Amino acid sequence: MRSDSDLTGRARIRDAALELFGAEGVNRVSVRAIAARAGVSAALVLHHFGSKEGLRKACDAYVVEMVRGGPGADLDDVSGLAAMLEASSAMRLYLGRAFLDGSPAAAALFDDIVAAAERWLEEGVRTGRVRPSDDPRARAAVYVTWLLAPLTFGEHLARALPGGGSETDRTLRTSRAGIEIFTRGLFADDRVLDAWDAVREERRSP
Amino acid sequence: MRSDSDLTGRARIRDAALELFGAEGVNRVSVRAIAARAGVSAALVLHHFGSKEGLRKACDAYVVEMVRGGPGADLDDVSGLAAMLEASSAMRLYLGRAFLDGSPAAAALFDDIVAAAERWLEEGVRTGRVRPSDDPRARAAVYVTWLLAPLTFGEHLARALPGGGSETDRTLRTSRAGIEIFTRGLFADDRVLDAWDAVREERRSP
DNA sequence: CATCGAGCTGAACAATCGTTTAGCATCCTG
DNA sequence: CAGGATGCTAAACGATTGTTCAGCTCGATG
Numbered sequence: 001m002r003s004d005s006d007l008t009g010r011a012r013i014r015d016a017a018l019e020l021f022g023a024e025g026v027n028r029v030s031v032r033a034i035a036a037r038a039g040v041s042a043a044l045v046l047h048h049f050g051s052k053e054g055l056r057k058a059c060d061a062y063v064v065e066m067v068r069g070g071p072g073a074d075l076d077d078v079s080g081l082a083a084m085l086e087a088s089s090a091m092r093l094y095l096g097r098a099f100l101d102g103s104p105a106a107a108a109l110f111d112d113i114v115a116a117a118e119r120w121l122e123e124g125v126r127t128g129r130v131r132p133s134d135d136p137r138a139r140a141a142v143y144v145t146w147l148l149a150p151l152t153f154g155e156h157l158a159r160a161l162p163g164g165g166s167e168t169d170r171t172l173r174t175s176r177a178g179i180e181i182f183t184r185g186l187f188a189d190d191r192v193l194d195a196w197d198a199v200r201e202e203r204r205s206p
Numbered sequence: 207m208r209s210d211s212d213l214t215g216r217a218r219i220r221d222a223a224l225e226l227f228g229a230e231g232v233n234r235v236s237v238r239a240i241a242a243r244a245g246v247s248a249a250l251v252l253h254h255f256g257s258k259e260g261l262r263k264a265c266d267a268y269v270v271e272m273v274r275g276g277p278g279a280d281l282d283d284v285s286g287l288a289a290m291l292e293a294s295s296a297m298r299l300y301l302g303r304a305f306l307d308g309s310p311a312a313a314a315l316f317d318d319i320v321a322a323a324e325r326w327l328e329e330g331v332r333t334g335r336v337r338p339s340d341d342p343r344a345r346a347a348v349y350v351t352w353l354l355a356p357l358t359f360g361e362h363l364a365r366a367l368p369g370g371g372s373e374t375d376r377t378l379r380t381s382r383a384g385i386e387i388f389t390r391g392l393f394a395d396d397r398v399l400d401a402w403d404a405v406r407e408e409r410r411s412p
Numbered sequence: 413c414a415t416c417g418a419g420c421t422g423a424a425c426a427a428t429c430g431t432t433t434a435g436c437a438t439c440c441t442g
Numbered sequence: 443c444a445g446g447a448t449g450c451t452a453a454a455c456g457a458t459t460g461t462t463c464a465g466c467t468c469g470a471t472g
Binding site for chain 2: 191
């Protein structure tokens, strides 16, 4: 009754909405435009999803489900993140917008990813693969933020890389640069870190 | 004729638009809502800016100008970035949306920031403050992306940090965690980096 | 005083929006 | 065959949108 007819109609509308929502933003896209792209009438969209907001929530749930229970990713390591970043362009764009707009589903997803990353980093510290941190929770949050940054800045990131190369080539370059920072660090000494701590001390008792 | 009357009217409309555009997104905000917040009529908004799109471009130009030529930041080091991140909440939200929507002004700003960061990192490498990179251009782009990430994920970042503390306290924690990664690195050995290079070799000749 | 322009407004316009309603076709079930 | 879901559509409704227009006030200029 549900999964049989998913190949046509409902799913086609959802995919069309996902694509347009991601590319243009939810409120720049009309129900009629979604219907046209899906090859159906505008009324059918509302018939299936109740309202435009219902369609948005359905897209939210679908994207989150794909990231969470996606092909082989169980969110207990960070491989789910890589899967997300390799997801379809439509999903990437939609996710970026969902995080910026602060939809509840996106917020819950973010929190879960941070928790998983914190566990993963913690275990890495135990096994010696990951350096210990003065503030593991904050580090996990920042780490996730950085991994997710291409969702928002992917377009600019690709443009910043000069010359040829396919989109995957550029992605490989940027991810390699990120891993390089993660393993070698960026600053050669503790000067910036010490300066920061000095600033904090200064602010603590003015 | 221009800067004298900026304190009222035109500037008030621009500030109201900036705030609402950042908080809700450009197309979720009506001209009438902006006018109401600025305490003027809807017609005056169009009288000053020609159209809603003109108002959006004016907001773009204003934010970019504030970031570029802001108080003491000449964009020749990355201090301008810090100033940007400490800018008003409205500007932060607006900038995040501008980057996501890929407005031309935001794209140009991003490119300029990457170029400045590349120069800054390059000089750091010469003076020994910054570690050398296998791909300086890509590293600069990724670096800027990471510095800009709080624009989009700031809300989630703050929520991920448990318990008390003011907003500035949370910002201090996350920025400190970021600097920690930048100076100490995240991974304790070259395993991830080597694994990545192995993947690249594999993809090069399949 | 006359006049001109700038700041500003209320009312209206056309377009588009999300949504509702009534109804058509089709297919399964009894 | 009767009948009720189900997938789907065309047409219309009310609300809201961006924009236009005629005209008001008021201080500066001649």
